[in-house]
Amino acid sequence: MNRNAVTLQTCTTASETAAAIRSGVSTAEAEVREAKVRIAANEEQIGAWQHLNWELATRQARAIDRAGPQGALAGVPVGIKDIIDTFDQPSENGTEADRGRMADADATAVARLRAAGAVILGKTVTTECACGASRGTRNPHDLQRTPGGSSSGSAAAVAAGMVPLALGTQTAGSVIRPAAFCGVWAMIPSLGAVPCSGVLKLSETLDHVGAFANSPMDLALAVDAMSGDDGSDPYAMGQAPTRLVAALAGKLAPPRLAFLRGPTWGEMEPECAARYEQLADRLGAAPRDMGDEFADIVDAHQTVMFAEIGHNMWPLMVRAGPLLSGMMRGRLVKGRNIGADDYLYMRARIYAMRMKFADVMSDYDAAITAPTPGEAPLGLESTGSRLLTLAWTTLGVPAVNVPGMTGPHGLPLGVQVVGRRGDDASVLRAAAWLGQTLAGM
């Protein structure tokens, strides 16, 4: 074991926890108590939590126990990234500018988790507004390394066994990257599948809500619970709820799997690149060349994201500029100076690439690729490169991180599984199959 690692706690999965409570083997209140012990064991070293409220959590749990557990997640303790609103605990968006901020209402994602019986334990650390400076959370596998970001606390909390389930958001790589660095399962469903109402708006063209967990079934439970048009997020209009739990039922057949190096493969650390090439070979995943159509995807992402962030966050700049980091202020000014003409050109490019990607995937159920250039880098200043997740986020396609590989330093490497937009079921099935296959290798 890495001498810089903490002792990871053992935490049953969300499905197992809910089943234990339903069958009377455990109670929601007992699960809160145990989560408290697991968090206390490592929180000082890791710093995954922005806010915890044991009294509130216990009261939620008692209400569930008293009423009898209902809902697929009844009694499961969950962590919520701090840019996702909760009505009963602060939502501080990772910035001093919002210290103590109480939202009027739960985000749709949180309200729906509560409706499914989840116990909202607390808020997890995010980088500054999920697009600025890193805020000190450490990787449970090596305290000298970043857990990745911006959903740093959620990834670290699940990796350390503190909670079986936590929410994150991704606009470039903020769910899949930390999941890969921390060695946990995570999923962002197709763009729009989970409404972003009540989530700090960075970039409406790119924002996704996602989840971290210890099994594909837990991801299915969480995404199914959160998904579908809420009558409030225009980008989720007309979206039907996902049916991922049903998609995982039965024996998983080997998927028709492509190997996509993608437009940013040049960023890979060579030694890690070779591991993915070998994996593709062993799985029989055919390398699929994406052609020239996606060559400007990084530029397109950056232009659209920064223009939208510059617009959406300018009121924050006006209200509290001096409380933001220099990095953040610089990004906002840069974004706000982008012209509509450049913005519209790149948005049209993104939409064209989204259409084109359906062709790329036409003969496959899903594709595997790398989620990061390599293992989590040393240091807490940077949360690592987002260049390997950025293309798939831009395309709005479902993405899953499957843990189970290790890198040259013995730290986690993930496998990213992506697929067609709207075909979340095939992607999660392929990921679950891959998880079983990696375990047997």
Next chain:
Amino acid sequence: MNRNAVTLQTCTTASETAAAIRSGVSTAEAEVREAKVRIAANEEQIGAWQHLNWELATRQARAIDRAGPQGALAGVPVGIKDIIDTFDQPSENGTEADRGRMADADATAVARLRAAGAVILGKTVTTECACGASRGTRNPHDLQRTPGGSSSGSAAAVAAGMVPLALGTQTAGSVIRPAAFCGVWAMIPSLGAVPCSGVLKLSETLDHVGAFANSPMDLALAVDAMSGDDGSDPYAMGQAPTRLVAALAGKLAPPRLAFLRGPTWGEMEPECAARYEQLADRLGAAPRDMGDEFADIVDAHQTVMFAEIGHNMWPLMVRAGPLLSGMMRGRLVKGRNIGADDYLYMRARIYAMRMKFADVMSDYDAAITAPTPGEAPLGLESTGSRLLTLAWTTLGVPAVNVPGMTGPHGLPLGVQVVGRRGDDASVLRAAAWLGQTLAGM
């Protein structure tokens, strides 16, 4: 009869024409021949057509007759607005800059009409690029008046009985306004229902393809044929084809009808406003106040539309600026100078208003409102005010013009029927019911 009017020709509806051909009473070739006679009668005075090719039309018709009529529109002669691409006739976009331009392929809407058996007669006059200067088409009911625009030729051709069906496009009011001025049926389905692939792109947030005809059933046939995801227009992604023909089957029950004055009612000519108020009263349509949420809808529309037009048409400006009108050049420069920050603010406002409008309509099947401030104005310079159609276009909701009222000068006034986005069936049913009701008044 107005002494400035032409003698309107008699033209059977598209449904009747197709039925006559199917039953052997007529042939596609005979229908082309008769269309030629009807067009020859008035085209010199009206100027509805940009391009006609009788040889091509006759060959299309003979092929249909030889193979046996197939498809719901088999043998029906159709006019296509000149900004909608056709592979076999020029698509000149209403500008000298594109004189003689031959598109590589049919627009999706045209290809689908052909697949349904329609005979593409020719291209109808549009204003300059559908957003610039008027181009001389006259109103068949009064040659000194505009037919409206930008789909001037399609509206006038159907009104004069030249063809039973013609296509138009609408970004502000370019289908519903000319239909109202010319006294014909027209529909724009929900935003995205008909793909815009192969149509000159003005403003992707607002562009709709629509149709002009002489009955609601003909609109249903055309829209059903053209609608549904084509794998090419990102704004039509995931859209199922409409089923409007089915929606019109059986006896039409009175709809739950609201009367919406809308945010621009102040633009109405008082004498005409009174006629709509009276109509609402007689129909028992309850006035529905939309509240303050839509107060900035004109500003939002103008900012988003001009920014997108400025971006999308800038290559045309660079290539052929001197061939564009001063009005058009001015609009492009103005649009291109809009900042992404203003653009994004107004786009978010539009999306918020789209969500909100579902609440406005929650207790109603459809709503009636005015499509124009009054009758077609005198002169050909302007195509009239688009302020009464603009709000509904911005909301992306289905809209139908129902002819049958007349104004103070004995010229056509339309009734605009709108409803919930995606609920094209309820809107067209309500419009069809209203058409029957107006005929009985």
